[in-house]
Amino acid sequence: MLTDISERKRHEDQITQALSESRALSKRLEEAHNQLLQSEKLAAIGQLAAGVAHELNNPIGFVHSNLGTLGEYTAALIEICDAYTTLIEDQHPDCPQLEQIRRIKELQDYNFLRADIFPLLEESREGLNRVRKIVQDLRDFSRAGKHDWDFADLHKGLDSTLNILANELKYKCTVRKAYGSIPEVRCAISQINQVFMNLLINAAQAIETTGEIVISSGIEEPGQVWISIRDNGQGIPPEHLNRIFEPFFTTKPVGVGTGLGLSLVFGIISRHKGRIDVSSTPGQGTEFRIVLPIDPPEAPANDAPHAPEAS
Ligand SMILES: Nc1ncnc2c1ncn2[C@@H]1O[C@H](COP(=O)(O)OP(=O)(O)OP(=O)(O)O)[C@@H](O)[C@H]1O
Ligand SMILES: [Mg+2]
Known part of the structure; x- marks a missing residue:
């Protein structure tokens, strides 16, 4: 049958x-x-x-x-x-x-x-x-801080932040720049520089002896740019990934970190209507990737932050 x-x-x-x-x-x-x-x-x-x-x-x-x-x-x-x-x-x-x-x-x-x-x-x-x-x-x-919103060159911001940090970085890591071609972005550049500063300090602190920080940039999609700061330091354990943006979350000894760096970064990027994603492999390194709109509306006060993506 x-x-x-x-x-x-x-x-x-x-x-x-x-x-x-x-x-x-x-x-x-x-x-x-x-x-x-x-x-x-x-x-x-x-x-x-x-x-x-x-x-x-x-x-x-x-x-x-x-x-x-x-x-x-x-x-x-x-x-x-x-x-x-x-x-x-x-x-x-x-x-x-x-x-x-x-x-x-x-x-x-x-x-x-x-x-x-x-x-x-x-x-x-x-x-x-x-x-x-x-x-x-x-x-x-x-x-929200309403100060100094204007079009600014993010690469210049990165370079001046690197100059300020030169002494802290030079014994520990080489910095490699792979800047793409991006237009000026309307932002509060002094705040964006704070973002770069916090991410670069974290990257340097994650490197125990010697290592490399790679800074790259490019166009995400029309109207948006991305900046990436990547290190080959110790990485972040998966169970911490969801907590690193919280104020006072730190894994550093007392006196080294207050745990406010990334919460500041997060607040600033949210106010710029951007987003920040993190991906990390313990033992291999971490990448923070920021996406910013080129011409966002000026930040209104008390903007509610939205969550970052972790992978
Ligand atoms: N690039 C990185 N590599 C590894 N771990 C990181 C990196 N960036 C952040 N972290 C982890 O996230 C935690 C929170 O970072 P955050 O910058 O908010 O605070 P902190 O660096 O500990 O202190 P502060 O920035 O106030 O001096 C750090 O303690 C660390 O465990
Ligand atoms: Mg920090």
Whole structure:
């Protein structure tokens, strides 16, 4: 008995094809969902960061100013104290209280206090300046800066950033430029330079002994350019890829990284209506690829960031 199964086979093929299409679709849906979750998370972090930064700004301001005043008051008090000391020692060397004053000064380690008080105030001001910088970075991550929007040459921006970093880079890595031909891009170039700076510093820090950083560029599609910064450093483990853009995510030791670099980068690129993708292979290296529109609308305030692609 012979049965023609070609019809059944065709059905089966159709079903198999429909199944694989539906699998691909559900995978894309899952990716889109993850992307959305990531962008919602970053937008929420952005709002929180802006709020915290705003609240911190005021106390930092008055502590900074008070420290300045405290320095002036202290100098005045020391001057008065010294004047009394000179007066008593010169004019009343036999005064019975002089010995008592000397003892108190010794007990309180007056000479040390006198010498230490100004460096102490200076250190406090420096520490506060660092806090200020962190707060400023947090604000930049979450808020649009409207300054200096104009057409600019991104290669010039890269070159000047490389000049600033020359000392940090020269002992560790060679920098190879493979610039394509790209038009000027309307942007806030000082912010874009910050992006280059953070990506280049990260690339250099990822290289343990010696390595190479390759900077390339080109046209993505009409109206868009891409810039890529690639290193052959240690790479990023897959479980970190989704977290690197979060403020304060760092794998570096205390004092080396605050974990704000990439969150700043992300905020700036979002405001330029661009995107940043990262691909990394642990042990081999990392590539950050930025795509920017050539003529984006000027950034409105409080733009919600959207998620980067990681692979
Ligand atoms: N090119 C890279 N290669 C390997 N890891 C990287 C690279 N760029 C970023 N990372 C990882 O992403 C983390 C976050 O980077 P980010 O620039 O935000 O912070 P940071 O460099 O740790 O500190 P900061 O930039 O504030 O000094 C880093 O700690 C590092 O683990
Ligand atoms: Mg960094």
